[in-house]
Amino acid sequence: MTMHPPDHPATRSAPLPARLFDLIQAPLRWQLLAVGLEFGLFDRLAEPATAADLAASLSLDAGRLGHVLDALTAMDLLVKSGGRYRLTEQAAPYLLSDGERSLRDLLTTLPRMRHGDVSALLRAETGDAPLDMAAPEFWDRSAFSLRAFHRGMGTAAMAAVLEDLPEWLSARSFLDIGAGSETLALAVAERRPDMRVALVDLPPMATRISGRLAVAGPAGQRVAVIAGDFNDADLGGGYDVIWASLTLYYARDLVALLAKVRRALAPGGVFVSLHEGLTAERTRPETHVVGRLVAALRGQDRSFDRGTIAAALSAAGFARVESRDITTAFGPFRLDCGRD
Numbered sequence: 189m190t191m192h193p194p195d196h197p198a199t200r201s202a203p204l205p206a207r208l209f210d211l212i213q214a215p216l217r218w219q220l221l222a223v224g225l226e227f228g229l230f231d232r233l234a235e236p237a238t239a240a241d242l243a244a245s246l247s248l249d250a251g252r253l254g255h256v257l258d259a260l261t262a263m264d265l266l267v268k269s270g271g272r273y274r275l276t277e278q279a280a281p282y283l284l285s286d287g288e289r290s291l292r293d294l295l296t297t298l299p300r301m302r303h304g305d306v307s308a309l310l311r312a313e314t315g316d317a318p319l320d321m322a323a324p325e326f327w328d329r330s331a332f333s334l335r336a337f338h339r340g341m342g343t344a345a346m347a348a349v350l351e352d353l354p355e356w357l358s359a360r361s362f363l364d365i366g367a368g369s370e371t372l373a374l375a376v377a378e379r380r381p382d383m384r385v386a387l388v389d390l391p392p393m394a395t396r397i398s399g400r401l402a403v404a405g406p407a408g409q410r411v412a413v414i415a416g417d418f419n420d421a422d423l424g425g426g427y428d429v430i431w432a433s434l435t436l437y438y439a440r441d442l443v444a445l446l447a448k449v450r451r452a453l454a455p456g457g458v459f460v461s462l463h464e465g466l467t468a469e470r471t472r473p474e475t476h477v478v479g480r481l482v483a484a485l486r487g488q489d490r491s492f493d494r495g496t497i498a499a500a501l502s503a504a505g506f507a508r509v510e511s512r513d514i515t516t517a518f519g520p521f522r523l524d525c526g527r528d
């Protein structure tokens with residue numbers, strides 16, 4: 189499968205007519221992936237099968253299914269040989285529903301938030317029901333989606349950032365604020381039995397995270413879960429490393445929250461933030477600007493400008509603030525570290 193740098197759609201470096209032509213195909217590529225997930229094609233094609241075999245078990249027309257399978261093969265998600273199709277080895281960990289790094293729950297959930305009728309939203313004619321945050325289904329879906337994101341790609345990137353910190357080897361305590369899943373805290377607890385590990389999230393999410401930790405073995409027992417709003421909750425103290433990624437949007441007062449985080453650090457501790465940093469008058473990076481367009485049109489334009497978090501860290505009293513760009517599979521991000 190051809191890999192492209194994350195902020196560069198496949199055709200970014202191609203001539204403009206080729207880029208425009210390619211956009212005609214883009215929605216079809218998404219639909220093919222969605223159909224593959226909906227009909228369980230990827231799970232069924234863990235072992236080779238013909239279109240006729242699959243069509244019979246799915247009560248579909250073999251000819252039509254063959255066209256869909258050929259297109260998925262053209263996208264390098266399947267291979268075809270002698271009329272039999274099979275999931276590629278590269279795609280298997282991400283597309284099998286029980287794969288260790290399965291992105292299935294992310295791929296079926298995030299598009300519901302990211303895709304929308306841009307034309308209707310632009311005319312403010314959307315009949316979208318507002319998200320019902322009181323509904324258990326909302327939290328179930330969020331928890332499944334975040335966990336898939338973390339297991340499939342997020343935690344590896346985040347753990348690499350943590351392990352790169354000069355403080356990491358001597359650190360003895362770690363807090364993840366707005367964790368979204370148990371995955372990062374659990375990875376830390378598993379790799380570092382000497383580490384006190386805690387996370388904080390809103391009660392509905394914290395309950396789901398606690399449930400996963402309870403069945404995660406001995407390392408899971410070592411992760412403390414603080415169920416509460418990080419703006420108000422007692423975060424505890426004496427942490428050597430405090431981590432916040434993709435969550436500071438929910439700070440009621442960013443400087444006040446960061447000052448609170450600073451007070452929760454041990455002497456010599458570090459606070460690490462991983463968030464986007466929009467540039468060029470909020471038109472770059474494309475991953476975040478386009479990916480969050482529908483949310484913005486629904487009135488949730490929360491993305492941070494580059495420099496906002498660094499400035500807030502200084503305003504919160506951190507003596508040394510360092511920032512750098514990092515590239516991940518889910519887009520380019522800004523890493524801001526606050527130390528005293």
Ligand SMILES: C[S@@+](CC[C@H](N)C(=O)[O-])C[C@H]1O[C@@H](n2cnc3c(N)ncnc32)[C@H](O)[C@@H]1O
Nearest residue numbers: 366367368389390393416417418433434435438
């Ligand atoms: C977009 S997710 C990010 C999760 C994870 N940190 C990551 O980088 O993928 C935001 C998380 O922050 C949590 N959250 C939102 N507002 C919060 C608050 N006021 N206090 C604690 N957690 C909050 C949400 O429940 C969710 O789990």
